[in-house]
Amino acid sequence: MRPIQDARFYTTTPKYSGKVLKKGSDDYEKCRRMNPSADTPNRFPAEIHLPNTPQDVSQALKRAHEINGSVGVRSSGHIMNFPSAIDGGILIDTVNLQRSIEYDPVSKEISFGPSCRVEELAAKLKEVNRFFPHGHAPTVGSAGFMLAGGQGWFVRGWGATSVSWITKIEMVVPSGEVVIASRTKNQDLFWAARGSGLAFFAVITRFWGRTIERSTMWETILKFDINSDNYTELMTWTIERGRDTPRYGTDLNITIDYPEKYDPSYTTDDIPKSGKLCMTLNLLCYCDTLREARTLLSAYEKHTPATRDALLDLQPVQERTFEQVFARKRGFLGNGGQERWQINSIMNDPNVPLSRLVEAIKPCMLELPTRTSSVFMCHCDIVPNEEEACLSLPQDLYISTITGWSDPALEPGIYRPMIERYRRAFPVAVGQYITELDVNSEDANCRVLSDTALAKFLKIREKWDPKGLFPNYKKIVQTHEKMARLEKQGARL
Known part of the structure; x- marks a missing residue:
């Protein structure tokens, strides 16, 4: 060859x-x-x-x-x-599978194939002057996003996309039959598809989702110097201000990285000797007027002495488009080069005190292994309803570190640092986002569903896929059994 x-x-x-x-x-x-x-x-x-x-x-x-x-x-x-x-x-x-997007002006629903990308959905919605909460990264495909539940735009108040917005799903089940699943037809498949991620046991061929009238997106950006000395106060302030911000119509995102991450003059994975981490808050909302937007995001105007001292830049509330957001995300993944990526994540246990959470995740936030690594955290505020969908773990904060490198010689050692740091943070976690369950390293994994949701899912899977044609559910079972053993021994790890 x-x-x-x-x-x-x-x-x-x-x-x-x-x-x-x-x-x-x-x-x-x-x-x-x-x-x-x-x-x-x-x-x-x-x-x-x-x-x-x-x-x-x-x-x-x-x-x-x-x-x-x-x-x-x-x-x-x-x-x-x-x-x-x-x-x-x-x-x-599924890159070519029914890769078309249709809008029905009567039902005001949008329908699309499993590999229709976020940027394609955004373009169609702009054309018909409607809104549907697709993902944030432009090249993400619809099926993976929806099967995970969907941490879509403005998820805090409007809910996970597949749970709150999807009305029916077309799929091919293991027997080869093409079926429709909805709240009134094949309800068990509809329940199982929304939140089971890589474990799902059929091939999605089309989604239908409701839309609402399009409004205006607004954003303010705050950038801070962050280091070991001011981390606790800065991170605590950031999370508390988010919790003081109205849930409906707001999208609150936190990143930590080196400014040199995308500087073309740097050509290695090494962290610059003079490199200093920055924490950036991209705070967005969706409403009709600038006055409303300023009100929705006003909690972040209440500074402490430490946040004032660390503030490097403040961009006032201004109009933003999805295309502008996509443009700054485009270089992160899928930019056609030799970049290599690993994602480790947790979702915090809402019952754990904030002070304990902030301390437990500190190494994950500040000890980045390479110049191109970064932290991403966002407020989700999802309180799941297991009767509605397989999505079953509360999602207060999604917390992740993306390890980036380009030199294959760093492997396999490059994988371990963040795996170990997140393992140490599992005691403050309720679980992890199902898309980050790692089939290559069990050490990286913790729960992705509640035990009761997993039990229900396995019964539905056995009905539709008794021969186990789709085997990835076994990884979830393995991880949950591991966590149960560890908890029986009196530890979360």
Whole structure:
């Protein structure tokens, strides 16, 4: 096989020579590596299928039965540990699957395929002057985002996207049958699809979601110098100001990184000797007027002496577009280079005192291993209803560290620092976001569902997939059993 010169370059619209790619071909390897992270695990499906229609998906599932292979599904590849790649199985890459977006002016619903990207949804919504809470990163695919529950725009008050906004889902179940799931039809599938992430046992082919009238997005940006000395007061103030901010119509995001992260004059993964971390607050809201926006975000005007001393920059409330937000996120993932990424995360236990939380996550926030690593944290304020959907862990704060590097020589040691720091933070966590469950390292994992939701999910899975065609649910079971053993021993770790 010839060397793949372009396999490392990520694009959301790749072209391939056929709809079934066999192991050993150039296009097979190009497709297998078509992920935002160049760090692709060495797992090799027997075939990669690129369906256009639900009927093509049925044929792919039939083929999996023929070769007695398992099935993994990819909508965009933003789950960095690549759980959809199963050795000897079938990888269904949905990049071309019903990749169209339709708007019904009568029902005011939007419908779209599993690999329609966030930026594509945003463009269609702008065209029809409507709003639907898609994701924040422009190249994320719809299915992975929705199956995880969906930490969409303004999630704090409007809820997880798949739970509060999705009205029905078309999917192909393991038997090859194409079915519709909703609150009135195949309710068990509808429940299981919304929050089970990589464990789901069918192939999503289309979503339908309600929309609302479009309004205006506003943003204020605060930037602070942050270090070990002022961290506790700065982080406490930041989280408390968020909790003082109205939930409805606000989107509160915190990042910590080195300003040199994207400076082209730096060419190595090394942290600059003079590098100082900055904490940036991107505080957005969605409302009709500037006056309303200033009121919604006014809690952050109440400074302490420490926050005043650390303040480096303040941009007043001003209009912002989704395109502008996408532009600054675009370089983070999927920029076509050799960047490699690992994401570790927790969702805090709301019952843990804030002072204990802030102290426990401090190493995760400040001890970044490379120049291109960063912290991302946001207020979610999701209080789940297990009767409604599989999404079942409370999401007060989503807390994550993204380790970035470009030199493969740093592997495998580069993986361990953040795994260990987050393991030490598990005692203040209720669990982790299901997209970050790592199929490559059990040490990185903690609960992703409540025990009762997992038990209900497993019963539904057994009904629809008794032969275990979709095996990734086993990783969740393994992790929950591990956590139960540790808790029985009197520890969260």
